[in-house]
Amino acid sequence: SQQGEEDPQALSIQEGENATMNCSYKTSINNLQWYRQNSGRGLVHLILIRSNEREKHSGRLRVTLDTSKKSSSLLITASRAADTASYFCATAPLMNYGGSQGNLIFGKGTKLSVKP
């Protein structure tokens, strides 16, 4: 079963604009990760944010995490045509001992299209 729900399902923007994608999940997590997938091939890891972190940056990416609302957002600033891809959030469920067993639960993804 899939835990995460990305919103929107599809997003189309112009180059240079910002893109924001949201993810909601159901159970307590150890960490949340964002991945990018081009044309149905392998996933590329973008960023990992732990449950005790609220915000993280990596280049043009900014991720926020709100554990009280069980939600996260991914912001891509100054988007480029090369950012066109599907973006997935994946959660690592929190186990009783406070850690994670390492399986990731993915949402269905947001398909981002950046027009030149």
Next chain:
Amino acid sequence: DAGVTQSPTHLIKTRGQQVTLRCSPKSGHDTVSWYQQALGQGPQFIFQYYEEEERQRGNFPDRFSGHQFPNYSSELNVNALLLGDSALYLCASSWTVFAGAPDTQYFGPGTRLTVL
């Protein structure tokens, strides 16, 4: 440094047949996870191997089995193939710290399996 590699890239089988997919983890990684991604969906966790044993398993039938070798490479076997097994099969590798769970998982390009 080679990333995660998978073979073959594409595979076509008929119902009832058996298939073996292969994965070589990223250098220095000791944990391999397998995921199934149906068209238009997010990846779903099949199982994870660590120290040559299945450490965790998702909601997949026993037709799905695996193996991890001493060099950390892994195989995914699927018996009695069904049409619904058609999907992209992704392998991910990671590093398990002590008895804790792996964090960032690095994905291979995937094997596209078509069952006719």
